[in-house]
Each structure stands twice: as structure tokens, then as C-alpha cells.
Amino acid sequence: TMKKVGEVVLLWLLILFIHNAAGEGYSPPGKPTNISCRSPEKETFTCWWKPGSDGGLPTTYALYYRKEGSQRVFECPDYKTAGKNSCFFSKNVTFVWVNYNITVVATNSRGRAFSDPVDIDVVYIVKPNPPEEVVVNVTEDKDWPFLQVSWKPPKMADTRSGWITLFYEVRLKLENKNKWEEVSAGQRKTLQIYSLRSGGTYEVQVRCKPDHGFWSEWSPSSRVKVPEYFPQERSMWILIVVFAAFILVIFIWMVYMNFHSVKRYLLPPVPGPKIKGIDKQFLKSGKSEDIFSSLVVSDFPPTTSNYEDFLVQYLEVYVPEERELIMDEGKDLQDDSFKTENSTCDNDSGRGSCDSHTLLTDKGGGDKEDGQQSDQEGSQAEADTKSQEEALEEELLACSHENLQSSNVSNEKEKVKSWPSLFSPLPQYSLSPVNRPNPPKTGQQHCLSDSLFTPNSMPSYFTQPGPSTRKGFRSNYWECSFDHKQSHPLHPQSAAHEHLQAQNDLNTAHVDYMGAPLDVHVLNVRPSEYVEVQRVSVEDGVLLHPVSPSQEDSRTLSHQTEDYSRVRVVNNDNGLLLLQRDAIEEEKSMCPYQEDVVSRASITPTLQNSATGINIALPILDEMAASGYIDTATMFGLPTH
Amino acid sequence: MAQRRISGGKLFITGEMCTATDGERAVPVNDLLDRASQRSDKMHSLSTLLTQEMDSHFPPYGRMQMPRPADCHTSALQTPNDKEQALQVSESDLMSLARSLLQAWVDPLAVLSTSAITLPHPSKSSISSKIQELQEHSKSLADGLDILSGKMGPSAQAISFLPYTGGTDLGQDRVTILNKFNFLLSCLRRDSHKIDSFLKVLRCRAAKLQPELC
Numbered sequence: 001t002m003k004k005v006g007e008v009v010l011l012w013l014l015i016l017f018i019h020n021a022a023g024e025g026y027s028p029p030g031k032p033t034n035i036s037c038r039s040p041e042k043e044t045f046t047c048w049w050k051p052g053s054d055g056g057l058p059t060t061y062a063l064y065y066r067k068e069g070s071q072r073v074f075e076c077p078d079y080k081t082a083g084k085n086s087c088f089f090s091k092n093v094t095f096v097w098v099n100y101n102i103t104v105v106a107t108n109s110r111g112r113a114f115s116d117p118v119d120i121d122v123v124y125i126v127k128p129n130p131p132e133e134v135v136v137n138v139t140e141d142k143d144w145p146f147l148q149v150s151w152k153p154p155k156m157a158d159t160r161s162g163w164i165t166l167f168y169e170v171r172l173k174l175e176n177k178n179k180w181e182e183v184s185a186g187q188r189k190t191l192q193i194y195s196l197r198s199g200g201t202y203e204v205q206v207r208c209k210p211d212h213g214f215w216s217e218w219s220p221s222s223r224v225k226v227p228e229y230f231p232q233e234r235s236m237w238i239l240i241v242v243f244a245a246f247i248l249v250i251f252i253w254m255v256y257m258n259f260h261s262v263k264r265y266l267l268p269p270v271p272g273p274k275i276k277g278i279d280k281q282f283l284k285s286g287k288s289e290d291i292f293s294s295l296v297v298s299d300f301p302p303t304t305s306n307y308e309d310f311l312v313q314y315l316e317v318y319v320p321e322e323r324e325l326i327m328d329e330g331k332d333l334q335d336d337s338f339k340t341e342n343s344t345c346d347n348d349s350g351r352g353s354c355d356s357h358t359l360l361t362d363k364g365g366g367d368k369e370d371g372q373q374s375d376q377e378g379s380q381a382e383a384d385t386k387s388q389e390e391a392l393e394e395e396l397l398a399c400s401h402e403n404l405q406s407s408n409v410s411n412e413k414e415k416v417k418s419w420p421s422l423f424s425p426l427p428q429y430s431l432s433p434v435n436r437p438n439p440p441k442t443g444q445q446h447c448l449s450d451s452l453f454t455p456n457s458m459p460s461y462f463t464q465p466g467p468s469t470r471k472g473f474r475s476n477y478w479e480c481s482f483d484h485k486q487s488h489p490l491h492p493q494s495a496a497h498e499h500l501q502a503q504n505d506l507n508t509a510h511v512d513y514m515g516a517p518l519d520v521h522v523l524n525v526r527p528s529e530y531v532e533v534q535r536v537s538v539e540d541g542v543l544l545h546p547v548s549p550s551q552e553d554s555r556t557l558s559h560q561t562e563d564y565s566r567v568r569v570v571n572n573d574n575g576l577l578l579l580q581r582d583a584i585e586e587e588k589s590m591c592p593y594q595e596d597v598v599s600r601a602s603i604t605p606t607l608q609n610s611a612t613g614i615n616i617a618l619p620i621l622d623e624m625a626a627s628g629y630i631d632t633a634t635m636f637g638l639p640t641h
Numbered sequence: 642m643a644q645r646r647i648s649g650g651k652l653f654i655t656g657e658m659c660t661a662t663d664g665e666r667a668v669p670v671n672d673l674l675d676r677a678s679q680r681s682d683k684m685h686s687l688s689t690l691l692t693q694e695m696d697s698h699f700p701p702y703g704r705m706q707m708p709r710p711a712d713c714h715t716s717a718l719q720t721p722n723d724k725e726q727a728l729q730v731s732e733s734d735l736m737s738l739a740r741s742l743l744q745a746w747v748d749p750l751a752v753l754s755t756s757a758i759t760l761p762h763p764s765k766s767s768i769s770s771k772i773q774e775l776q777e778h779s780k781s782l783a784d785g786l787d788i789l790s791g792k793m794g795p796s797a798q799a800i801s802f803l804p805y806t807g808g809t810d811l812g813q814d815r816v817t818i819l820n821k822f823n824f825l826l827s828c829l830r831r832d833s834h835k836i837d838s839f840l841k842v843l844r845c846r847a848a849k850l851q852p853e854l855c
């Protein structure tokens with residue numbers, strides 16, 4: 001049986017082989033597939049198919065089509081124009097808005113195969129040819145060249161009649177790059193492309209698409225080289241650098257012009273020691289012994305005599321025929337004290353530490369000639385009453401205004417040594433023999449006494465004295481003035497002198513005045529510091545000027561009368577507020593007393609703490625327009641009306 | 642009355658065709674045609690999208706054979722079949738054809754709109770919105786063509802009556818409904834293309850001021 005099976009199989013295989021060898025290896029063709037049709041211009045169209053297997057036999061393909069609404073079958077008129085496996089429909093056979101039912105049949109000797117039918121409408125399968133005559137130009141502008149691309153629609157597409165409407169698209173890339181940049185051009189046929197790379201080579205392509213259809217293929221690349229235009233950018237950089245340098249120069253110049261203020265802002269000056277009698281350079285030398293020894297002033301602690309000198313200061317108004325105030329000593333003292341610190345007047349210290357010759361050169365001390373009536377009893381209360389004393393003194397001065405006015409002062413100036421010191425609250429004064437009887441002295445006493453009773457109210461005098469205190473003063477003033485009015489005219493100087501003498505006799509207060517440098521002057525105070533009273537105006541007003549060597553000469557000849565200023569307010573620390581005329585007038589309406597106000601009087605601030613022996617730099621009062629505040633900083637060149 | 646002269650396939654339009662006044666302003670005809678052709682272009686694009694959207698989800702097994710466009714209710718209207726024929730049609734006739742086709746689709750669009758809401762199709766909402774948009778464009782275009790045809794003479798204003806006899810009901814079963822829908826959409830697609838083509842031909846004929854467009 002095994003043999004039999006083998007024979008059957010062999011026989012069967014033989015039959016098969018024979019069968020194949022007889023030519024039955026060929027099969028009918030395979031079905032054509034992928035029928036696609038395209039129309040480039042909506043006037044003709046072409047269909048392509050993909051043939052199936054040919055079955056080993058020569059296979060022919062035929063395309064048949066039917067148009068809608070008709071059963072008539074047509075065969076493709078042209079198999080050649082469009083190439084292999086294609087069918088070209090010419091204009092004669094091409095109709096739009098008509099459905100074509102197309103079938104491709106493959107035929108060989110073994111059979112035939114039908115493709116699946118495809119329905120097409122020509123208007124939906126439009127795929128134009130690429131645009132033609134693509135021209136790319138680089139503009140002649142050397143600074144910023146750009147590309148000018150232009151093209152023409154494909155030949156067959158009739159855009160002129162509007163039968164077909166095309167939209168265009170351009171793309172370009174650098175020759176060595178792979179990324180295309182696409183630019184839409186709408187229905188235009190030209191395009192400009194900017195922002196090119198200098199020296200680069202570009203490839204440009206164009207394609208088109210109908211309003212309802214497919215994109216065409218890209219046109220062949222057009223190459224163009226962009227010329228070098230980079231030097232322009234370089235010149236721009238040069239311009240930027242020049243401009244920046246210009247700005248930098250201006251900035252440096254501005255800093256140079258404001259160098260000092262900038263330096264001050266960045267590096268504020270460090271205050272240095274301001275100790276009278278101590279040489280800064282000496283300090284730098286580093287000898288401690290010498291330094292410490294210099295700190296110890298011989299005058300400190302002040303001896304009795306020195307104490308007197310520097311506690312008691314008098315404002316002396318001399319009768320011309322009488323003693324003249326000797327300012328020399330004071331000046332000398334002042335000069336001495338100024339020696340160490342004349343030159344140094346830097347920005348950090350107070351103004352008092354500067355050499356200001358407007359400050360009173362009065363170094364304290366009483367009037368030598370008049371005798372030092374004052375004692376040191378009130379020294380402790382000095383600090384409190386200093387300003388008060390000043391105010392009182394001014395008040396007294398004011399009180400004696402009329403006296404001065406009435407008198408005929410021929411002396412060109414009055415030198416006031418110092419303000420009388422209203423020291424103790426007790427009016428313990430005894431009138432020194434005065435040239436003329438002075439009934440108003442009682443009034444003055446009143447002025448003094450009343451004012452003295454308000455020792456603690458001085459701080460308020462700075463701005464606006466308390467009503468009570470003011471009244472006190474005012475009443476005193478009025479009282480005094482009234483009295484003075486009625487009194488017979490006195491020589492202003494003498495009256496003032498008397499007045500002041502009385503004050504001196506009163507010994508009620510001590511007012512210390514320091515020269516311009518406030519520091520150690522007090523220690524070197526001499527009783528011979530004077531305040532020069534100069535005439536301020538025709539009417540009664542006292543212009544008090546610190547005597548300065550330089551100005552003395554000029555002063556002596558300039559003024560003939562003395563004027564008094566009414567004390568308005570006394571600064572707590574320093575300065576006397578002298579009323580000006582206007583202010584006085586409006587205030588003292590009651591007082592018909594006419595006064596002219598000293599426009600300015602510079603009175604040095606008083607010593608704050610004499611015990612320490614070191615003056616504190618006192619602030620300089622600013623001059624107030626309405627109320628003749630004593631401006632200690634004002635120069636001698638004050639206008640004297 | 643517009644005077645027409647056919648020369649070499651090109652039509653020279655003179656007379657009133659050149660300018661048209663709209664109220665106080667003189668709006669050139671080519672500008673009006675430009676606007677009209679843009680709107681018809683939009684209409685055809687919408688209809689193309691609609692057919693594509695329908696086909697994307699159409700069950701292959703349920704699809705009938707290709708709808709025969711010859712059965713469209715507008716097939717009775719004689720329209721040019723190739724370029725030569727089209728270019729020989731007068732402007733007024735072109736305008737008349739366009740307006741006739743446009744008018745013929747007012748009712749079917751309404752039917753399509755109502756049917757789209759209940760269309761057994763996954764994309765019926767998108768389809769419905771597109772159909773509504775189509776209706777708007779159709780109405781706007783009809784108004785514009787009315788104005789244009791008024792400038793072109795009485796023959797341009799003649800409209801062929803192409804009634805739609807399909808009824809408001811597309812069918813009962815899903816397949817029937819879908820097939821009918823597809824069929825109507827295909828007819829719409831073609832007719833919108835015709836309208837668009839006619840208007841663009843007219844546009845280029847009147848584009849004396851903008852020759853670069855044509």
C-alpha cells in the first residue's frame with residue numbers, strides 16, 4: 001500500500017506539472033486599482049490606474065466611462081498622452097458639472113478584471129500645473145537688499161476669463177539649510193521678501209491652487225545670492241559706540257562739576273575737635289602728655305577773679321564826655337581767643353565756632369571802669385536766666401529809649417560793654433551816681449523787678465512769650481516808657497548809661513556774651529568786652545554792634561545818635577529779639593512812644609554753661625523780618641537806617 | 642440697457658454695467674461682484690465640508706450607490722458644460738442662472754436644516770450648524786444679486802422656477818434618511834459650485850479696475 005500511495009502522489013504531481021507546463025500558469029489579470037483623475041485647468045483631465053498582476057500574460061487595460069444620465073459607455077480616447085496606465089480626456093470629451101463613472105478593465109488571454117468604478121466630477125479634481133517663469137531678483141539697493149519674486153500662472157490655466165481662480169504660495173530656504181519658509185501671496189503674481197542673510201544663497205519655489213481644488217507641485221528651485229551688506233551694520237555699531245562715548249563724557253563732566261557736592265554726599269566730613277587752645281596738628285602728633293596738658297587750661301577752674309570776669313558782663317553805655325569804652329582789650333582778648341580757631345572754619349562745626357566777626361567780641365566780664373557791681377551770686381542761675389537777663393536788659397534798654405532819645409547825644413557811638421547782668425531776682429541795686437537824676441529809674445526798676453520775677457518764663461520768650469510774662473514786660477515797658485516820656489530829655493547816652501548803670505548796680509543778672517568762637521572764650525573772658533551801640537535811626541533805637549576791630553573805624557564816624565530797640569522776645573539760648581518799628585507800633589498801640597527799631601543787632605549768644613568752661617556753639621538766630629531778631633551771624637555790614 | 646459685444650470670447654461691457662449706484666455712493670459693479678463671488682465661494686466650501694463630514698461617518702455597508710446627480714431638482718436648468726460654452730453665455734444670463742439656482746435652494750435648505758437636527762448621524766450638530774450658516778449666506782447672496790441684477794437689465798433679473806418636490810420628509814428609516822441627505826448635499830455642492838463659477842466669470846469680465854485679479 002505504501003507503494004500505491006506513492007504512485008498516486010507521483011501521478012498527481014505529474015498531472016499538475018503537465019497542466020502547468022501546458023501554459024495554465026497564467027492567470028487572468030488582477031484588478032486595476034487606485035484610479036485617480038486630475039484636471040489641470042478644468043478643461044481636460046487625466047486618469048491613472050494601478051494595474052494588478054498581469055497573470056504572467058500580456059494584459060491590456062481599457063478604461064470605460066459613462067456619463068451621468070446616460071447608459072452609453074465610452075472608452076478612453078487616449079491612452080498614450082498621459083503615459084502608461086493612464087487615460088487622457090481631451091477637451092472634446094471633457095464636460096464639467098457632469099459625473100463620470102469610470103471603470104478600468106484589465107484583460108489578458110486568461111480573462112479580464114474589472115476595477116471598482118469611480119465617480120468623478122471634473123470641477124472637483126482640479127490640480128493645476130506649477131507656476132511658470134519664476135524670476136527671483138535681488139534689488140539693487142546695497143544697504144538693505146531684498147528679494148523680488150515674480151511668476152506666471154501655468155500655461156493652460158485660464159485665469160483671465162475667470163474660468164479658474166488661482167492662489168499662489170512661495171517658499172524659500174537657505175541653500176545649506178533644510179527648513180523652508182512659506183509665504184502666501186494670494187492672487188498676486190509678485191512678492192517681496194526682506195530680512196535676508198547677508199551673503200546667503202536662497203532657493204525659491206512657487207506653487208498654486210485653485211479656489212476649490214488641489215495644490216500644484218512646487219516649481220523648480222530658483223537660486224539667488226544675496227550680496228554682502230554687513231558693513232552697514234558695522235557702521236551702525238560705530239555710531240552707537242560714538243554716542244555712548246559722548247554720553248559718558250557728559251556724565252564725567254557733570255560729576256566733575258559737582259564733585260564737591262558728590263564728595264560731600266558720599267563722604268561726609270568728619271567733625272574734628274574744636275577745643276580752644278588745642279592745636280589739631282598738635283593732637284595728631286600724638287603726644288598724650290602734651291595733649292592732656294593742653295586740655296587743662298590754666299583758667300580752669302576759674303578763679304574768683306576769672307569767675308567774675310566771665311560771669312559778669314556789663315552793657316555800658318557811656319556818656320561821650322565820660323569814659324570811652326575801651327575795646328582794645330576786648331579785642332585783644334578776642335584776638336587771642338580767635339587765634340587758634342580763626343583759620344578753621346569748616347563745614348561741620350556750628351557757625352559759632354567759626355570766626356565770625358559779627359559776633360560780639362564781648363568776652364564777658366564786667367565793666368572795669370564802672371566797677372564790677374555784679375557778683376557771682378547768681379552764677380548758678382545763670383543758665384536759666386541768661387536769656388532772661390538779656391531780655392530784661394533789652395527791656396531796660398528799651399525803657400530807657402526815651403531817655404536816650406531826648407538827650408542829645410553827640411557821640412557818634414556808644415559803646416556798650418556788655419549787657420548788664422540781671423542776675424538775682426532781687427532788685428538790689430543802688431543807683432550809682434549818675435550825671436542826671438533819673439526819676440525814671442524807678443520805672444526802670446519796675447521794669448527790672450517785674451521782669452525779674454519771671455525767671456522761668458524765659459523759654460517762652462523765644463517764640464511768643466506767655467501772656468503773663470509778656471504782659472509783665474510790656475507793662476514794665478509801658479511803665480517805663482511812660483515815665484520816660486514825661487521825664488525831661490536826657491542825653492541818650494547818658495540816660496542809657498544811667499539805665500545801664502542802674503542795671504549794673506542792680507547786679508541782678510549776668511549776661512555773658514561770648515565772642516564769635518564760643519568754645520573756650522569764656523575762659524579767657526575779660527571784662528572789657530563791649531558792645532558797641534550804634535545809632536540805628538533818627539528816632540530812638542539802639543543798634544548794638546559787637547565791636548570788631550575792623551569795623552570800628554567805620555562805625556565811629558557813621559552814626560550820630562543812638563537808637564534803641566525794644567526787646568521783644570528773648571531767646572532761651574541766645575539772642576535778643578529786637579522789635580522793629582512796625583512790630584512795635586502795632587503791638588504797643590497804647591504806647592504813643594515812637595520808636596525806631598534797630599534793624600539788626602548782633603549780640604553774641606550767652607554762655608550756656610559757664611561751669612564747664614566750654615562754650616557750646618549756640619545756634620545763630622535767624623533774622624526775622626517782622627521782628628528784628630538779633631542775627632548773630634550777620635556781618636557788620638548791616639544796613640543802618 | 643447694457644450693451645454687450647462678444648469679441649474673441651471676451652465680453653466688453655459698457656454702459657450701466659460699469660457703475661452701479663448704491664444710494665448716495667457709487668459702488669462699482671466689480672466691487673459688488675467681488676463681494677458676491679466671495680460669498681458664493683464660502684457657500685461652496687461649506688457644502689464641500691458637509692459632504693466630507695457625512696462621508697466620514699457613513700457606514701459603508703449602508704451606503705447606497707452613488708446618488709445620481711441627474712435627479713437633482715435643478716437639473717432641468719440648462720447650464721454650460723464646458724468653458725467655451727460658459728464663456729459664451731452673456732452676463733445677464735449668467736446672472737440669471739446664478740440667481741435661479743440660488744432661489745431653487747431656499748426650500749431644500751430649510752428641509753435640510755430641520756432634518757439635520759434629528760439626523761441619525763454622529764456629527765449632526767456640526768452638520769446642522771453648517772446648514773444654518775449656508776442658509777445665511779444664501780440669503781445674503783440673494784440680496785446682493787438682486788441689487789446687481791437690477792443694474793444689468795431685465796434679462797438678468799429673470800429667474801427660472803425650479804421647485805423642490807422632495808417634500809419635507811426625507812424618509813423613515815435611517816438608511817433612507819441618510820441617503821436622501823447625502824443626495825441633497827451632493828446636489829447642493831454642485832449647484833453652489835455653479836453659482837460660484839458664474840459669479841467669478843462675471844467678476845473677471847467686469848474687472849477693469851483690478852486686472853491683476855484675473
